[in-house]
Amino acid sequence: xxxxxxxxxxxxxxxxxxxxxxxxxxxxxxxxxxxxxxxxxxxxxxxxxxxxxxxxxxxxxxxxxxxxxxxxxxxxxxxxxxxxxxxxxxxxxxxxxxxxxxxxxxxxxxxxxxxxxxxxxxxxxxxxxxxxxxxxxxxxxxxxxxxxxxxxxxxxxxxxxxxxxxxxxxxxxxxxxxxxxxxxxx
Numbered sequence: 001x002x003x004x005x006x007x008x009x010x011x012x013x014x015x016x017x018x019x020x021x022x023x024x025x026x027x028x029x030x031x032x033x034x035x036x037x038x039x040x041x042x043x044x045x046x047x048x049x050x051x052x053x054x055x056x057x058x059x060x061x062x063x064x065x066x067x068x069x070x071x072x073x074x075x076x077x078x079x080x081x082x083x084x085x086x087x088x089x090x091x092x093x094x095x096x097x098x099x100x101x102x103x104x105x106x107x108x109x110x111x112x113x114x115x116x117x118x119x120x121x122x123x124x125x126x127x128x129x130x131x132x133x134x135x136x137x138x139x140x141x142x143x144x145x146x147x148x149x150x151x152x153x154x155x156x157x158x159x160x161x162x163x164x165x166x167x168x169x170x171x172x173x174x175x176x177x178x179x180x181x182x183x184x185x186x
Contacts, residue, residue: 122166
């Protein structure tokens with residue numbers, strides 16, 4: 001069963017990775033560049049401040065813990081445990097895939113980019129349920145797809161990373177909300 005899933009994952013990867021065009025290459029590199037998104041991250045902190053005022057500390061700390069948990073779950077636990085080669089590191093695929101940019105790290109299951117971006121987007125979605133937060137979910141999906149496009153992740157890496165991000169965002173947002181409700185009761 002697992003072999004069938006891995007084969008399907010590889011076939012989907014090869015199809016999606018082969019859809020590239022020179023016009024999209026730069027865009028996808030930008031989408032994967034976590035430093036390019038620093039202005040967005042600063043805006044999100046400002047947005048929290050606008051919404052929370054002096055009560056900014058709890059949501060900000062919760063968001064930071066979400067990112068730490070998503071990152072440590074994927075990079076600190078899953079990648080070393082499962083040791084699934086990234087497509088760009090798999091010798092069996094070297095003549096079949098398009099690699100754009102650098103291929104860092106040996107293992108790719110699960111995607112830290114997907115976990116982190118979906119953790120951040122899902123946190124805001126659970127908090128606001130606004131058009132803006134839905135836009136963040138779309139942004140996270142594009143960031144995640146860029147990893148397949150660039151040849152560094154399989155779709156299953158992305159899907160599991162996405163689930164890790166949404167899981168941690170939900171658990172930690174619900175915990176924060178519960179603490180805030182209890183604090184108001186006293």
